[in-house]
Amino acid sequence: MSKNILSVRNLHVKFVLRGRELHALRGINLDVRDGESIAIVGESGSGKSVLNKNFIGLLDQNGFIPEGEIRYYGMGDKLRHYPGAGSDDNGSYIDLTAFKKKEDWLRIRGSEICMIPQDPMTSLNPLKTIGWQISEALLLHKGMRGKMAYEETIRILEDVRIDDPRRRYKQYPHELSGGMRQRVVIAIAIACSPRILICDEPTTALDVTIQAQVLSLLHDLKERYHLTIIFITHDLGVVANIADRVAVMYAGDIVELGLVDEIFFDPRHPYTWALLSSLPQLGMRGEELYAIRGTPPNLFKEVQGDAFAARNPRALEIDKRELPPYFEVSPTHYARTWLLDPRAPKMDPPAVIQKLKELGKEETHHG
Amino acid sequence: MGSYIAKRLLRSVLTLVIILTIVFILVRQMPLEGYFPNFEKMTPEQIKNGLHSMGLDQPLPVQLYHFFRDLITKGDLGTSRIYRQNVPVAEILAPKIPVSVRLGTMSLIVSLLLGLPMGTLMAKYKGKFFDHFGTGVIVLIEAVPAAVYYLFIQFYGTEALGIGMTMLGDKDFNNWQYWILPVLSMSLGNIAYYAMWLRRYMVDESTKDYVLLARIKGAGEGRIMFRHIFRNAFVPMVQYIPTSFLNTVIGSIYIESLYSIPGMGGLLVDVIKKQDNAMVQAIVLLFACVGVIGLLLGDLMMVALDPRISLAKKGGDK
Numbered sequence: 307m308s309k310n311i312l313s314v315r316n317l318h319v320k321f322v323l324r325g326r327e328l329h330a331l332r333g334i335n336l337d338v339r340d341g342e343s344i345a346i347v348g349e350s351g352s353g354k355s356v357l358n359k360n361f362i363g364l365l366d367q368n369g370f371i372p373e374g375e376i377r378y379y380g381m382g383d384k385l386r387h388y389p390g391a392g393s394d395d396n397g398s399y400i401d402l403t404a405f406k407k408k409e410d411w412l413r414i415r416g417s418e419i420c421m422i423p424q425d426p427m428t429s430l431n432p433l434k435t436i437g438w439q440i441s442e443a444l445l446l447h448k449g450m451r452g453k454m455a456y457e458e459t460i461r462i463l464e465d466v467r468i469d470d471p472r473r474r475y476k477q478y479p480h481e482l483s484g485g486m487r488q489r490v491v492i493a494i495a496i497a498c499s500p501r502i503l504i505c506d507e508p509t510t511a512l513d514v515t516i517q518a519q520v521l522s523l524l525h526d527l528k529e530r531y532h533l534t535i536i537f538i539t540h541d542l543g544v545v546a547n548i549a550d551r552v553a554v555m556y557a558g559d560i561v562e563l564g565l566v567d568e569i570f571f572d573p574r575h576p577y578t579w580a581l582l583s584s585l586p587q588l589g590m591r592g593e594e595l596y597a598i599r600g601t602p603p604n605l606f607k608e609v610q611g612d613a614f615a616a617r618n619p620r621a622l623e624i625d626k627r628e629l630p631p632y633f634e635v636s637p638t639h640y641a642r643t644w645l646l647d648p649r650a651p652k653m654d655p656p657a658v659i660q661k662l663k664e665l666g667k668e669e670t671h672h673g
Numbered sequence: 674m675g676s677y678i679a680k681r682l683l684r685s686v687l688t689l690v691i692i693l694t695i696v697f698i699l700v701r702q703m704p705l706e707g708y709f710p711n712f713e714k715m716t717p718e719q720i721k722n723g724l725h726s727m728g729l730d731q732p733l734p735v736q737l738y739h740f741f742r743d744l745i746t747k748g749d750l751g752t753s754r755i756y757r758q759n760v761p762v763a764e765i766l767a768p769k770i771p772v773s774v775r776l777g778t779m780s781l782i783v784s785l786l787l788g789l790p791m792g793t794l795m796a797k798y799k800g801k802f803f804d805h806f807g808t809g810v811i812v813l814i815e816a817v818p819a820a821v822y823y824l825f826i827q828f829y830g831t832e833a834l835g836i837g838m839t840m841l842g843d844k845d846f847n848n849w850q851y852w853i854l855p856v857l858s859m860s861l862g863n864i865a866y867y868a869m870w871l872r873r874y875m876v877d878e879s880t881k882d883y884v885l886l887a888r889i890k891g892a893g894e895g896r897i898m899f900r901h902i903f904r905n906a907f908v909p910m911v912q913y914i915p916t917s918f919l920n921t922v923i924g925s926i927y928i929e930s931l932y933s934i935p936g937m938g939g940l941l942v943d944v945i946k947k948q949d950n951a952m953v954q955a956i957v958l959l960f961a962c963v964g965v966i967g968l969l970l971g972d973l974m975m976v977a978l979d980p981r982i983s984l985a986k987k988g989g990d991k
Binding site: 362364408409412415416417420421423425428429430431432433434442443446447478480491494495498 | 881882883885886887888889890891892893894900901904905908978979980981
């Protein structure tokens with residue numbers, strides 16, 4: 307197993323809104339391995355984006371971290387004089403939550419951890435050429451200028467599969483299609499040569515054929531540049547295509563974590579069940595598509611027990627009172643539900659999930 | 674691009690012709706008494722002769738035709754009859770125009786040099802002391818009638834600099850110290866205007882996605898402010914600059930008379946009162962030209978700064 311590059315430990319994030327505190331992240335624990343691609347899935351408002359904004363120091367002004375650590379191992383002990391520096395069995399790290407000044411983040415942003423924002427249509431500066439915007443990253447992180455930067459930019463444009471890069475270099479964002487702009491944004495990220503690339507819903511703004519192209523591009527770039535990729539998405543199709551591991555988030559907490567096959571074919575948490583059951587691909591023709599009833603809990607109030615209990619028709623009594631710990635299903639698969647407690651009554655997952663299990667078995671037999 | 678400018682110029686000329694025609698007709702609606710200082714004592718014969726010598730006894734269309742014919746073929750703006758008797762208008766205006774342009778240009782430069790950094794800093798320190806302080810200054814400038822602070826600046830400024838209240842003769846005119854206060858007075862309004870709008874546009878821009886990407890890229894705050902936000906915020910501003918320059922030149926009426934600057938400022942009002950038709954027409958033509966050129970320049974500057982705006986029509990290109 308490869309080493310961790312990022313380790314989130316008991317991370318809490320709160321926002322102050324009109325004098326009230328919203329508890330957006332409620333004790334996240336997550337290890338990101340060097341070179342893997344991990345998907346963070348969950349519905350809107352589950353905290354996926356908030357979690358990732360912490361990694362590059364772009365939490366909104368009214369947000370703060372009352373508790374927790376984000377250990378980044380990618381820089382070794384280069385930052386050992388910083389207040390958050392330390393080391394554990396995984397190696398030397400810097401605690402990103404210890405950064406106080408905006409300038410501190412300049413050591414991390416781009417060159418260590420970079421992000422592809424959601425909407426490629428608006429993410430490029432409309433007044434600068436494509437070439438300028440990519441070269442800027444080269445200048446900032448590699449000190450490249452002039453001819454050298456130009457040649458490198460052309461090479462990166464070719465890498466993200468943009469035709470006729472020398473012509474594109476001089477063009478402005480408005481002259482490019484959505485898919486091309488997304489490639490340019492990816493090119494900018496690549497030019498920074500980060501260790502970790504966060505893709506925030508990288509394909510939601512694109513149409514389906516372009517989505518597939520962009521995903522396969524990201525997959526190739528990951529290999530070529532040895533990237534660790536964190537996908538934020540609510541599109542389970544994307545997850546199945548590209549992720550090695552999946553973390554399922556609900557109401558500011560990770561409820562289940564496992565390899566992609568484990569999550570798809572052997573989910574254990576009732577929320578993961580519900581999420582998969584609502585996939586249109588698994589619906590029966592003529593039957594009404596499954597939808598999770600109710601709404602996520604109000605995070606202005608402290609959540610008691612399992613956050614999903616209120617919407618879970620099979621919730622146990624204890625779910626409403628006490629937060630379940632992570633139960634180990636396999637060395638790579640954990641779920642936070644009392645159903646996995648040996649004392650819990652035996653409960654079968656919904657029919658759809660059982661069907662998925664069958665599918666999974668078939669795949670392993672064939673594969 | 675070239676054909677756009679040609680079309681645009683043609684339209685501008687048309688605009689000028691219409692403006693001139695309207696003004697030409699308007700000034701001829703003024704009462705006859707106004708043309709003669711001692712109207713009561715004149716005989717009908719004298720009045721008739723007087724009108725004849727000014728060409729005012731001819732039918733209006735004929736007068737208009739003569740005016741445009743002389744203007745276009747000879748570049749002749751006519752002759753002043755009342756303001757200075759029988760002196761060609763061009764000769765009267767020639768020495769005054771550079772003075773006003775000089776004042777206006779200096780004020781424009783000062784406004785940009787102070788207004789743009791002020792707006793940028795206010796946006797950079799949004800919600801902090803400098804922003805509040807700047808807003809206070811802007812509100813003060815906008816709220817207090819210009820005439821009040823003009824006088825205030827003249828009164829206390831000349832005392833502080835130890836110079837005379839007004840320019841007396843060439844010696845003062847060529848002393849740069851005498852230009853400080855008029856330029857400052859003329860600039861204050863524009864400084865407030867530029868700072869206010871630039872701050873607003875920059876604050877708008879700073880929440881855009883491309884700024885987020887620049888930040889993710891690892892660009893420092895200073896770089897983001899100047900390389901990314903400033904230029905984007907400057908585009909919507911730039912079209913107002915020529916117009917505000919024009920307003921400054923026209924608005925110099927009061928300043929020029931306050932400091933006795935021998936420019937064109939007070940001239941228009943003066944010649945309208947005296948019913949010197951040729952002078953009125955010439956000055957209106959000048960101001961209209963500046964206005965039309967200002968608008969054209971504003972558009973051209975937009976095109977130069979924003980690649981998304983194209984003046985030449987490209988078929989099918991959005």
